Amino acid sequence: MIRLNVTMVYGSGVRESCGNMNNPFFTVVIPTYNRSNLLKRAIESVLDQTFESFEIIVIDDHSIDDTSSVVKSFSDLRIRYMKNSRTKGACGARNVGIFSAKAKWVAFLDDDDVWLPEKLECQYELTRNAEQSVGLVCTDYAIFKEKRQRPINIKNRPSGWVRDKLLYGNRIGCLSSVCIRTEVLKAIAGFDERFPSNQDQDLYLRVAEISKFSNVPKTLVHIYQDNREDRIGQNSKSKLKGYILLRNKYWALINKSLRLRHRYESRIFTYAFLQGEKTLIAKCLPWVLLGTLVDFHNFLLTIRSTILLYIRHKAQTRI
Secondary structure: OOOOOEEEEEEOOOOOOOOOOOOOOEEEEEEEOOOHHHHHHHHHHHHOOOOOOEEEEEEEOOOOOOHHHHHHOOOOOOEEEEEEOOOOHHHHHHHHHHOOOOOOEEEEOOOOOEEOOOHHHHHHHHHHHOOOOEEEEEEEEEEEEOOOOOOEEEOOOOOEOOHHHHHHOOOOOOHHHOEEEHHHHHHOOOOOOOOOOOHHHHHHHHHHOOOEEEEEEEEEEEEEEOHHHOOHHHHHHHHHHHHHHHHHHOHHHHOOOHHHHHHHHHHHHHHHHHHOOHHHHHHHHHHHHHHHHHOHHHHHHHHHHHHHHHHHHHHHHOO
């Protein structure tokens, strides 16, 4: 059982939504921490949805900026604001939203991302006709990078029972494109708060054990990535811990396949290399080299990504 440990500050606004506010179809969970300058845009993208049967829960992870003022500026009774009494991290904040949800489905939105107006309507049309075994519905999305003129368009189209595909790699990607049945999220106890990274892949794997996946084949989410915040040194620590946790958690499945073992040890190798973890590097290297026999494509990707990340890391340390 997860203790929420939050203070309910207020429900804001005066505008009624269509339908029964006490029984919305979607609960939109927006975790945030000291990014009030971005949060307003995210909330506006939800309020601009063509489908209006939703509630928004903004989980403030103990921010010290004007986040509460930004939320108060919206006049809409569908918005609930909850502030953690201590910083719990992204997983902990999302769990607060999950276990406070009134709706049948939970849709996640990061505070720096934006939904296009038809996002919820398209997912609603699919979910209302879907069989009960479908527990997750995602959409295509576009990634906007600070120094890149054109977005990177991601086709995000899992279908059916997809756990084995997800075990090889995160085929779903960003949480902002995803909605999941609330009963499924509660059955798996939400996010595993031990994970500093890869928490989304872990969540998808556990959902995939009990549910089918489906998708809306349309770009309905814009993901914004600010290169200035991408500090490789700090990020690699989280990535290393996340991949080790993921490998250990699913060891019984991973250890049955040489290809999967190569895949996970390769990811650990990359971030161990960036952190200078010599013991881990030595343990993982034979599994990386095994890729020349069992997964040559991933072997090449591992070598390439390790070199590129190392170069970027060195460049950042000189700044």
